[in-house]
Amino acid sequence: MSANALSSQPTHSDRGVRRLLAHAWAVNRLMTVTLLLFAALIPFVLVAMVVDPTVITGVNGWIKPLKFLLSTLIYGATFLWLLSFVRGRRRWVQVLANVTAAALLIEIVLIIMQVLRNTTSHFNAATPFDAIVFSIMGTAITVLAVMNLILAVLLIMQRMDDRVMAWGLRLAVIASFAGMLVAFLMTAGPTPSQRAALEAGETVTAIGAHSVGVEDGGPGLPLVGWSTVGGDLRIPHFVGLHGLQVLAVLAWLLTRPAARRRWSERQRVALVWIGGLAYLGWTGLLTWQALRGQSIVAPDALTWLAYAGLAGVMVVAVVAVAWRRPQAVSAAAMG
Template sequence: MRNHIEGWHRPLLVFAAAMGVLTLVSGVGLIVDDRVLVGSPIWHKPFKFSVSFVVYGLTLAWMYSLLTRGRRVGWWAGAVIVAASVTEMAVIVGQVVRGKRSHFNQETPFDSGLFAVMGTTIVVLWLATLLMAVVLWRQPLADRATVWAIRTGSVVALAGLAIGFLMVQPTEAQLAGQITDTVGAHSVGVPDGGPHLPVTGWAATGGDLRIAHFVGMHALQVLPLLALALTFAARRYGRAAVPAVRTRLVLVAAAGYAGLVALTTWQALRGQALTSPDGVTLAAAAGLAVAVAAGAALALRGGSGARLEPGASASPAASVVEAAGR
């Protein structure tokens, strides 16, 4: 195992391990601490953030191992991401211990200051992720599908992260002075803390920007995993063995995934719950599904009998695994 992670970003690996421990601690907190904050168990937020950061940290640590250019820049970008994320988690957990909200809290100057710190760390994290994405964009890999999965996954993930900036905008009630102890909200059309979906905590009666935020962020994992699945499928299915076909499929999936992020953002901004789409939303979703299906069909056309791209590995799965183990 040590050889497989030798080239990975060590601070990001340590951070992911620490978030794994915090996931366990937060899980225990969910069981033994019966306090409720804004309609959810008080340890729900640190639990969700810890799990997300485990996945995020491991993904970026692995992507760093693929770098052959700009490794120094990539290392510092990863280190800044760790520092910003640790700061954010320290505020979240600290506020849980105090029994206070971490996000949008303006109850006291201290709470307001902590949220301002979080706002700064989010901006820093986004910029550092952007820098990492730029470095990754320039990396030459043997498998073009993997290259485009990483490139498009990084771009969509940055868009998903940016949706978080919409949440800090004051709501109509806050602008009208009806609410003075918070600025910003996850929900649209309903107050935070109302009826919510199980596990996720997303609003069940109104829009929720966290949905698009979550979906977008995890393009960083979904699209590279799709490319990896296609490389293994190449061993058994002739068309998947053609690099151009795999690349086109990844690009179609990336476009569809970006469309899904846009669709869930639009639905949330209209104050519509994920589980209660109206006819317009359903029609848009159906149109997106048809477009993706048509794109996949076109990507597969002409795949049989096509030649491998010049310089491409005859065993793409092996090349990706080899790159990941550097």
């Protein structure tokens, strides 16, 4: 066989990618196409960051589209994977996937459009058009939250052979829903400074904010931009949202042969619950810290005490469960 013939043969990784795409396509076509579009847009946004000097709220205007493309790509892919666990409800799966894909697409299109207009997308009330754009985005995130909640209900109702993975996926979706709820705190109404300006009859260009105690656009961490001088609700929003991946990975690790040999199913389910509750607690503490106007890089003594308390309870619970000798380990678990 010639070298050209050998090079034309599909590699193992090529076959893996094709199988993955085929599986995604079988679950839902619109979501698959949407995710491929997001992946294709990332290189263009990276180039735009270099060639376009547009600055919005103190940072390169294209950083926000990049962050949202990466986040929505990961979220959408995980959401699609979770839908593959829902059996016997094909119509529900298609509705959830199609509506979620459309909502994610609307978010990305509007964010990029506003960058091209050299203005902000979130909280923008500078013009009636900008207010409409943000209103549409707010509706889209509400729809995403509802779809997420419905998926959680379907997974709770779904009978699965592996209880460890079942509870891991359920808790993952619940954690993600909690992260979405944080977004509504950002849009609950005008901030104190915005309210004061409105009461004084002044014109405001933004209603709502992700920063607490300081104005949006101040000093922040590299790339993510999370405030280093005040509270920032984007942090618990991000952490909670991506509990979808973290807790799913935790459950997957606890289904591996090494974990099965070491712990009984009951122990592994308990560990998943500990991880899920600890993750929800972490999201809650991050929200509490942000609402107090406290930067993620400057927690006070009370905040440190709260985090230490959460970590301590989690460690004690893990040790109590993991060190307990399983009463019996089935032959299947040993395999």
